[in-house]
Amino acid sequence: MYRTISIVVDNQAGVLAKVSNLFCRRGYNIDSLAVGTTENPLLSRITVVVQCNDRILEQIVHQLDKLVCVHKVKVLKEDAKVTRELVLIKVKADSSNRNDIIQIANIFRAKIIDISLTTLTLELTGEDPKTNALLDMIKYFGVIEVARTGFVAMDRGESNIYIEE
Amino acid sequence: MNGAKLLVDLLIKHDVDTVFGYPGATVLSVYDVLNSHKNIIKHIRTSHEQGAAHAADGYARASGKTGICLSTSGPGATNLVTGIAAAYMDSVPVIFITGNVECDKIGTDSFQEVDTTGITMPITKHNHMVRSIEELYTSVNDAFIIANEGRKGPVLIDIPQDILEQNISDSEYKKITNNYICYKSKNIMTNYDTTQLELAVKLINESKHPFILIGGGTVSSKASEELINFAEKINSPVSCTFMALGAMPNSHPLFAGGFSNICTLQKEKTFIDSDLFIAIGTRFSNRTTKTDKSLIEQKKVIHIDVDRAEINKNISSDCFLVGDAKKVLEILTDKINKKAKTDLELSHHSDVEISQNDELKPKNILQEIKNIIGEEAYIVTDVGLHQLWTAQFYPFEKPGHFITSGGFGAMGFGVGAAIGVHLGQKNKPVVLITGDGSFNMNCNELATVYENNIPLIIVLMHNNSLGLVRFIQKNKFKKRYFETTLKHSPNYVMLAKSYHIKGKVIRKMSDFKENLLMAKDSMKPFLLDCRIDINEA
Numbered sequence: 001m002y003r004t005i006s007i008v009v010d011n012q013a014g015v016l017a018k019v020s021n022l023f024c025r026r027g028y029n030i031d032s033l034a035v036g037t038t039e040n041p042l043l044s045r046i047t048v049v050v051q052c053n054d055r056i057l058e059q060i061v062h063q064l065d066k067l068v069c070v071h072k073v074k075v076l077k078e079d080a081k082v083t084r085e086l087v088l089i090k091v092k093a094d095s096s097n098r099n100d101i102i103q104i105a106n107i108f109r110a111k112i113i114d115i116s117l118t119t120l121t122l123e124l125t126g127e128d129p130k131t132n133a134l135l136d137m138i139k140y141f142g143v144i145e146v147a148r149t150g151f152v153a154m155d156r157g158e159s160n161i162y163i164e165e
Numbered sequence: 166m167n168g169a170k171l172l173v174d175l176l177i178k179h180d181v182d183t184v185f186g187y188p189g190a191t192v193l194s195v196y197d198v199l200n201s202h203k204n205i206i207k208h209i210r211t212s213h214e215q216g217a218a219h220a221a222d223g224y225a226r227a228s229g230k231t232g233i234c235l236s237t238s239g240p241g242a243t244n245l246v247t248g249i250a251a252a253y254m255d256s257v258p259v260i261f262i263t264g265n266v267e268c269d270k271i272g273t274d275s276f277q278e279v280d281t282t283g284i285t286m287p288i289t290k291h292n293h294m295v296r297s298i299e300e301l302y303t304s305v306n307d308a309f310i311i312a313n314e315g316r317k318g319p320v321l322i323d324i325p326q327d328i329l330e331q332n333i334s335d336s337e338y339k340k341i342t343n344n345y346i347c348y349k350s351k352n353i354m355t356n357y358d359t360t361q362l363e364l365a366v367k368l369i370n371e372s373k374h375p376f377i378l379i380g381g382g383t384v385s386s387k388a389s390e391e392l393i394n395f396a397e398k399i400n401s402p403v404s405c406t407f408m409a410l411g412a413m414p415n416s417h418p419l420f421a422g423g424f425s426n427i428c429t430l431q432k433e434k435t436f437i438d439s440d441l442f443i444a445i446g447t448r449f450s451n452r453t454t455k456t457d458k459s460l461i462e463q464k465k466v467i468h469i470d471v472d473r474a475e476i477n478k479n480i481s482s483d484c485f486l487v488g489d490a491k492k493v494l495e496i497l498t499d500k501i502n503k504k505a506k507t508d509l510e511l512s513h514h515s516d517v518e519i520s521q522n523d524e525l526k527p528k529n530i531l532q533e534i535k536n537i538i539g540e541e542a543y544i545v546t547d548v549g550l551h552q553l554w555t556a557q558f559y560p561f562e563k564p565g566h567f568i569t570s571g572g573f574g575a576m577g578f579g580v581g582a583a584i585g586v587h588l589g590q591k592n593k594p595v596v597l598i599t600g601d602g603s604f605n606m607n608c609n610e611l612a613t614v615y616e617n618n619i620p621l622i623i624v625l626m627h628n629n630s631l632g633l634v635r636f637i638q639k640n641k642f643k644k645r646y647f648e649t650t651l652k653h654s655p656n657y658v659m660l661a662k663s664y665h666i667k668g669k670v671i672r673k674m675s676d677f678k679e680n681l682l683m684a685k686d687s688m689k690p691f692l693l694d695c696r697i698d699i700n701e702a
Contacts, residue, residue, distance in 0.1 A: 017283070059477075065473070066474055068351070
């Protein structure tokens with residue numbers, strides 16, 4: 001089962017290493033990981049998507065909590081969160097199929113951010129079913145390379161990571 | 166003032182009077198300061214950094230203070246790794262201070278450079294490479310809190326050489342101390358979850374046959390007295406893990422013996438028939454429970470531990486209380502109802518055979534150590550059969566007197582740890598029980614024993630084998646013994662003599678008693694080379 005965990009950590013060198021080291025040595029599977037600074041320049045936010053059962057999830061949360069550099073750990077509720085990922089896709093495109101690709105991009109509301117005689121680069125922001133659906137459609141044309149940021153996520157509504165629930 | 170002086174002053178401020186270490190280029194500035202502070206801080210230079218690491222560990226366990234270990238960069242730091250891991254697995258508060266190359270050389274594969282923080286990340290509670298003198302001040306101060314809060318553990322601080330050698334003015338120093346914001350302790354729960362507490366009280370009151378298992382946390386929390394009151398109030402047998410031996414006195418009528426024994430022998434009825442299993446300060450290591458998780462999980466389980474992450478990690482509990490064992494037990498004992506006192510006829514107390522013949526047997530050796538040295542003795546072991554014999558046969562009456570590498574099982578722990586234990590409890594006798602395998606690993610620390618006049622009694626269970634490993638080969642690999650026989654042992658008495666330490670080969674119990682008494686009275690280190698049969702198990 002996929003779960004999304006938000007972690008607020010010190011914005012310092014080595015912190016990401018400590019967090020990923022923890023996942024690695026305890027054998028927890030990271031599906032995606034995204035990190036960046038927060039509204040407070042001294043703190044960073046790591047968003048991790050893991051695949052695990054409830055027992056392992058409990059372990060992940062409490063092992064993370066023990067790290068000195070970790071300030072807050074929150075497992076986001078699956079039905080009460082907003083999630084986004086950004087994907088760049090470079091696809092083979094020439095005069096014969098360029099229009100088809102552009103049509104598909106428009107249907108998904110993906111942007112075209114680069115063009116050459118033989119390629120098109122698309123940018124899509126979205127949640128999982130949408131991004132994977134676009135990739136599946138585009139595969140037909142010949143995908144050259146894909147770069148994904150991994151998911152960032154947040155509670156819906158008035159809830160936030162700093163409030164004890 | 167330079168970084169090195171700032172560091173040493175901080176250690177003194179934190180009541181440090183003993184440091185274990187080994188000098189090297191990157192930390193020579195620290196040694197220069199230590200040289201001029203010899204009357205305040207004693208530095209013990211070992212033969213190998215691993216010995217220093219184990220010594221700082223043993224010192225912390227015996228004294229209750231924070232152990233301090235100092236080494237240089239590169240190989241100096243990597244030589245500490247086993248010692249750091251051993252301290253981590255047994256939750257011992259030690260601060261490891263390592264030097265590193267200058268800031269501008271970091272990451273360029275310099276001489277004696279290594280990514281110390283990267284290597285020690287998984288085996289420390291926290292580690293940090295400081296990049297400025299301000300960070301040095303903060304990190305060292307914080308380290309004392311981090312190492313000792315909640316579940317204790319080792320902290321490593323890596324300091325580039327130029328920061329140790331950097332000079333600062335008095336006003337700069339004042340600025341650093343004024344700007345220091347003390348580390349805020351992590352959310353260590355001091356308010357027990359009241360629903361869980363009520364549930365625990367309910368489960369205990371309703372239970373007809375409770376059974377208690379205590380672990381190292383009980384010793385670390387100094388909760389022996391509270392535990393005994395708690396157990397007596399509900400008339401519950403108490404078993405213990407390796408790390409808790411002595412927290413319940415061996416002679417106490419409610420003491421049920423070591424738990425891994427109970428699991429293996431399946432003889433203790435009170436455990437088999439119990440309806441409530443109360444675990445205090447234990448992490449249910451696989452060494453403790455063997456394959457017996459289901460036997461425990463069948464019962465109602467209450468898990469009391471200071472580390473929230475241990476709850477439901479190995480064993481599922483019906484109720485858990487996160488907090489300091491001492492405080493939790495105090496509160497619980499107050500709230501629960503008293504149960505009638507009955508004679509539980511624990512099998513541990515019925516297994517009493519005292520052998521009278523003169524044969525050198527581990528059980529007799531251990532009993533004689535107790536008889537002759539007394540219950541004040543600190544018993545340090547290495548790892549192997551001798552360690553298991555000690556855990557099984559030595560009658561510990563006091564908590565924290567069994568010093569052993571329980572969680573990590575690091576062979577070679579013994580001599581270093583014994584040195585630390587002596588310095589942590591100067592007026593108490595220290596006995597090291599070791600095996601030939603383990604002793605061969607770090608006997609170089611005999612030099613340290615002699616140099617520091619440590620009156621260490623070494624009982625070497627010399628059976629010409631890696632006994633425990635050989636035992637596994639006997640059963641699992643059908644006696645296909647390979648590389649577990651130590652045929653060509655050194656002459657250990659001569660080896661000790663070369664380190665200026667007296668010793669004797671022992672082949673009979675009467676010899677053992679005589680020489681042990683002599684060793685004890687001599688107040689000097691002594692090695693008893695006890696010849697044990699290779700097939701003794």
